Structures are given as C-alpha cells and as structure tokens.
Amino acid sequence: MHSVPMFDLHYDGLVSNEKGAYLKGNFPDRVLWYGALDLFDPL
Numbered sequence: 001m002h003s004v005p006m007f008d009l010h011y012d013g014l015v016s017n018e019k020g021a022y023l024k025g026n027f028p029d030r031v032l033w034y035g036a037l038d039l040f041d042p043l
Contacts, residue, residue, distance in 0.1 A: 003036035 001023055004015045012019075017036060024033045 001031050002034040 001020050002015070003017045003020045006014045020031075020033045020036075023031045
C-alpha cells in the first residue's frame, strides 16, 4: 500500500495516509505500507 495524497483532486486524498493506517492496523500480515512524502507541502 503506497499512500498518494492528492487533496487537489479528491476531497479525501484518494489514497490517504489515514486509509493506509487503517489497512495496516486491521490487516498487519497482509499489508506492507510505504510512507508518503508531499514535497510541495511547506511544512
């Protein structure tokens, strides 16, 4: 699972970090979760 937050196009970010955390928490043996970095976020 690779998070790809696209808040400009989708209200929930399409494949957000929250969805990845939910999947990893509920299916820890079935999900490999890669973190996402937004290089355009000033924070």
